[in-house]
Amino acid sequence: MEHITLLIGIVIITALVFDFTNGFHDTANAMATTISTGALTPRIAVAMSAGLNLVGAFLSIEVAKTISSGIIDEGSGVQPEVIFAGLVGAIIWNLLTWLAGLPSSSSHALMGGLMGATIAAVGTGAVNGDVVVMKVLIPALAAPLVAGIASLCATRLTYRLARHAQEEQTAKGYRAGQITSAALVSLAHGTNDAQKTMGVITLALVTGGALAPGSDPPVWVIASAGMAIALGTYLGGWRIIRTMGKGITDIQPPQGFAAQTSAAATILASSHIGFSLSTTHVCSGAVMGSGLGRKGGVVRWSTAGRMVVGWALTLPAAGLVAAGAALLAEQGDWGVTAVAVLTVAICGAIWLRSRREPVDHTNVNDVRPAGAPVPAQAAAGEAPEPAGVVTTALQAVAPAPAGTGEVSAAPALSGTAGPEERPGERPGEQGAHAAPGRPASASASSVS
DSSP, rough: OHHHHHHHHHHHHHHHHHHHHHHHHHHHHHHHHHHHSSSSSSSHHHHHHHHHHHTTTTTOHOOOOOOIIIBBBBOOOOOHHHHHHHHHHHHHHHHHHHTTTTOOHHHHHHHHHHHHHHHHHHHGGGBHHHIIIIIIIIHHHHHHHHHHHHHHHHHHHHHHTTSOOOHHHHHHHHHHHHHHHHHHHHHHHHHHHHHHHHHHHHHHHHTTTSSSSOOOOOOOHHHHHHHHHHHHHOOOOHHHHHHHTTSSSSOOOHOOOOOOOHHHHHHHHHHTOOOOHHHHHHHHHHHHHHHHHHHTBBBBBBHHHHHHHHHHHHHHHHHHHHHHHHHHHHHHHHHHHHHHHHHHHHHHHHHHHHSSSOOOTTTTOOOOOOTTOOOOHHTTTTOOOOOOHHHHHHHTTOOOEEESGGGSSSOOOOTTTTTTTTTTOOGGGGGGGTTTTSSSSHSSSSOO
C-alpha cells in the first residue's frame, strides 16, 4: 500500500506539471490577438488570463468526468504507473511543440498519452473507442470549423456595423471588446483545460483505491489543478503567442474581437456538454475565420497546413512516447525511476535549447527572418549557427511567422490584393518592393 501511495503521489505531481505546461502552452489561445493588436501589454494580458483560468477551473466538472471515467475503462486493470507514463508522453510533446512555436493541442497530447500507455500496458479493450470518437475525434474536426464559420460571420458583421464610423471613434470600443472577449476565452480555457488534469488525478486516485469509481474530483484536486494552470499561464508561452498573433493572418482589432468572442462561445458550450475540446483548435479556427471575414484579409494557408499536420501528429506522437514509457515503468520501481529521470533530462535539454534564442514579453511581437543570427550573435558579428536535424524537423511543421515571405505565397481572397501588393503592380513585381536593396526572389522565398 505504501508503494501505491507513493506512486499516486508521483502521478499527482506529474499531472500538475502537465497542467503547468498546458497553461503556458495555451496562453496564446486567449491572449495572442490581444497582444498582437496592442489592446493589452503582454504582462498585463497574461496576468489577467492567469487569474481567469483559476476562476474557470471551479465552474464545471463535466470534462473531468469524461477524462476520468470516459476514455479509459476504470475496471480494466489500469495501474497508476500507466497514467504516469501517459502524462510523460503529453509533457514531452507539449514542450517539443512549444520549442517549435507550434500551436498544438495539449488536450490531444494528454489523451494520446493516456491511450498509448493504456494500450501498451493493458490492451485496446481498455480504451472506450465510442467515447473517443464521439467526444474527442468528432469535436476535434468540428471545433475549428464551427469556430471559424462563427468568427467569419462575426468579423463581417463587425465591419459592416462600423463601416461609416471613423477608425479613431471605434478604436476604444474595439480595445474594450478585445479585452472582454479575451477574458471570456481565458475563463473558458480554465473551465475546459484545467478539468482534464482534474480528471487524470481523479483517475489515478480511483485506480489506487483512494476513491470509488465514478467519483467527482475532490475540492483539493480542483484547487490544485486551477493554480497549476494559472501559474503556467502567467509565465506565458511567448513562442506560441508570436505564432498565433503574427503567423496565421494580419489581425486588426475588429478581427481580434470577433475571433475571441466566437472562440469563447464555442469553448464554453462544449464544456457545458462535456466535450473535451481543444482550445487550440478552436482559437486557431477562429483566427483563420477572422482573416477570411475581413475584406482584403489574407490567410497564410501554407502556415495553416503545417499547423494541421502538427495537430494530426499529436495523438500518435504523444501515444508512442507514452507507450514506451509505460513498457519501461511496468518493470517495477527501477522502471518508474528510469522514466522519471529520462523525462527530467529531456525536459531540461529542451529548456536549454530554448535559451539559445529566447522569446519573452519584450520581443513577442518582433519577427526575425529564419536563418538570421540571434541578437547575441549579431552583436558579436558571428554567422548564424546551422540548424540541427531535430530543429529542422520541427520547423517542417512549425508555422512560419508573418513577415517572412509567406504572405506573397498565400492566395488572395475574393480577388483582393494581399497586404504586400501595391496598386497597379503585377503579382510577380511585389517582391521588388519587399526590402530595398534585396533581390525580389529573396524577399518572396519561403523560410519555413
